[in-house]
Amino acid sequence: xxxxxxxxxxxxxxxxxxxxxxxxxxxxxxxxxxxxxxxxxxxxxxxxxxxxxxxxxxxxxxxxxxxxxxxxxxxxxxxxxxxxxxxxxxxxxxxxxxxxxxxxxxxxxxxxxxxxxxxxxxxxxxxxxxxxxxxxxxxxxxxxxxxxxxxxxxxxxxxxxxxxxxxxxxxxxxxxxxxxxxxxxxxxxxxxxxxxxxxxxxxxxxxxxxxxxxxxxxxxxxxxxxxxxxxxxxxxxxxxxxxxxxxxxxxxxxx
Amino acid sequence: xxxxxxxxxxxxxxxxxxxxxxxxxxxxxxxxxxxxxxxxxxxxxxxxxxxxxxxxxxxxxxxxxxxxxxxxxxxxxxxxxxxxxxxxxxxxxxxxxxxxxxxxxxxxxxxxxxxxxxxxxxxxxxxxxxxxxxxxxxxxxxxxxxxxxxxxxxxxxxxxxxxxxxxxxxxxxxxxxxxxxxxxxxxxxxxxxxxxxxxxxxxxxxxxxxxxxxxxxxxxxxxxxxxxxxxxxxxxxxxxxxxxxxxxxxxxx
Numbered sequence: 001x002x003x004x005x006x007x008x009x010x011x012x013x014x015x016x017x018x019x020x021x022x023x024x025x026x027x028x029x030x031x032x033x034x035x036x037x038x039x040x041x042x043x044x045x046x047x048x049x050x051x052x053x054x055x056x057x058x059x060x061x062x063x064x065x066x067x068x069x070x071x072x073x074x075x076x077x078x079x080x081x082x083x084x085x086x087x088x089x090x091x092x093x094x095x096x097x098x099x100x101x102x103x104x105x106x107x108x109x110x111x112x113x114x115x116x117x118x119x120x121x122x123x124x125x126x127x128x129x130x131x132x133x134x135x136x137x138x139x140x141x142x143x144x145x146x147x148x149x150x151x152x153x154x155x156x157x158x159x160x161x162x163x164x165x166x167x168x169x170x171x172x173x174x175x176x177x178x179x180x181x182x183x184x185x186x187x188x189x190x191x192x193x194x195x196x197x198x199x200x201x202x203x204x205x206x207x208x209x210x211x212x213x214x215x216x217x218x219x220x221x222x223x224x225x226x227x228x229x230x231x232x233x234x235x236x237x238x239x240x241x242x243x244x245x246x247x248x249x250x251x252x253x254x255x
Numbered sequence: 256x257x258x259x260x261x262x263x264x265x266x267x268x269x270x271x272x273x274x275x276x277x278x279x280x281x282x283x284x285x286x287x288x289x290x291x292x293x294x295x296x297x298x299x300x301x302x303x304x305x306x307x308x309x310x311x312x313x314x315x316x317x318x319x320x321x322x323x324x325x326x327x328x329x330x331x332x333x334x335x336x337x338x339x340x341x342x343x344x345x346x347x348x349x350x351x352x353x354x355x356x357x358x359x360x361x362x363x364x365x366x367x368x369x370x371x372x373x374x375x376x377x378x379x380x381x382x383x384x385x386x387x388x389x390x391x392x393x394x395x396x397x398x399x400x401x402x403x404x405x406x407x408x409x410x411x412x413x414x415x416x417x418x419x420x421x422x423x424x425x426x427x428x429x430x431x432x433x434x435x436x437x438x439x440x441x442x443x444x445x446x447x448x449x450x451x452x453x454x455x456x457x458x459x460x461x462x463x464x465x466x467x468x469x470x471x472x473x474x475x476x477x478x479x480x481x482x483x484x485x486x487x488x489x490x491x492x493x494x495x496x497x498x499x500x501x502x503x504x505x506x507x508x
Contacts, residue, residue: 076320078336156318157355161369161421162345171368176359 041210055132060139100137113202146177186243266292271324286480299471307480348418356402388416408439428459
């Protein structure tokens with residue numbers, strides 16, 4: 001008998017808890033179509049990340065090739081215009097890496113938005129540039145370490161067949177280097193997705209800012225912020241899975 | 256081939272030196288080397304480790320840049336800044352101690368990459384040529400394998416035929432059997448012997464004195480960056496003149 005009452009109480013308790021949460025859910029996400037803040041925010045986050053990743057890879061590969069070409073060949077090079085050019089570009093790349101890796105991404109973003117592109121109204125474009133340039137510096141170091149990890153014998157074998165420096169890099173060294181650094185690159189992109197959450201600093205309505213706007217309307221922090229966190233988590237998990245699959249494929253092709 | 260062709264000089268080395276500076280002073284890796292390699296000849300270079308024999312071989316295709324002297328390959332001074340070293344290297348194959356096959360490519364692709372990209376051979380022609388060469392070394396069934404699936408001896412045989420795919424005029428061997436398990440040395444030496452028989456010009460740095468005696472047409476003994484003694488295998492092995500060569504041979508034979 002007692003146990004029946006107790007069970008009833010518990011069920012009622014759970015029931016009212018669910019009812020509370022249902023109201024809260026309604027207020028945070030359904031009322032006034034507030035879920036659209038998250039949907040639009042997510043779309044913005046994905047666009048910024050996607051284009052920043054592309055820009056980061058392009059910048060990173062260029063920077064990595066300049067740095068490793070410099071480190072590998074500068075002692076062997078004959079003095080001349082080419083050598084001066086390489087030293088010059090290497091210095092620029094080094095400066096780029098030092099400045100970008102030595103300052104917080106939020107500060108870089110704000111400098112881009114409020115100083116360099118102060119006249120621009122396209123905040124998304126500015127964010128893509130800022131995050132892409134930021135990511136490029138990290139990608140450069142990852143790819144450079146990949147290139148340096150390839151045994152010099154591979155390089156010599158390519159050259160001894162008659163390939164020039166660029167062809168040897170393209171056909172022989174870079175494919176192996178990229179395969180070796182794929183996990184590190186994937187990690188960099190995962191970091192980048194999450195780093196875009198500071199876009200709100202320059203008034204961009206990204207996923208994080210979307211959740212925050214809901215919080216400011218409903219004065220409830222729990223649901224919108226947990227929802228935002230879950231969405232980031234799901235994206236990252238999906239991405240990690242994709243990378244694992246890709247890695248396994250690459251490894252199979254070599255066994 | 257006429258007797259005249261047989262005496263044709265393919266690589267001429269003159270006053271070749273390479274020195275480094277370090278705290279102790281100037282170190283000569285190569286010290287005033289002068290010699291010729293003739294067409295169809297098998298030149299064997301022996302010497303203790305650190306004698307500069309690998310450096311000498313690697314400077315023949317400028318993997319090492321000499322600091323002084325000239326190397327003339329088929330009438331072209333390859334040490335001059337105007338020469339196109341990449342073009343010249345297509346005619347100088349090289350086989351390395353550690354094989355240096357490309358692990359991300361199949362055996363067939365390892366062999367056909369350079370002919371396709373550099374000689375602009377068609378896929379079909381390059382593949383035909385590669386398969387023919389694979390058959391010559393008994394590895395035709397491994398065409399689609401990856402390097403990591405092969406034994407050391409097989410890898411080195413592939414490395415040799417990869418170089419042959421470019422139809423080089425000379426093949427450089429940098430200690431081709433030193434990284435192999437003893438039971439695999441024979442299969443690689445056999446390939447090299449049959450190559451030598453077919454008239455391929457070869458320069459071989461090796462510790463295999465048996466190979467030097469049997470196949471070499473000329474032997475160079477190097478020590479401390481210098482050519483100490485030079486002659487036919489019988490002159491070098493049966494009647495060594497220099498004291499250092501005598502003591503080297505006493506140790507390795």
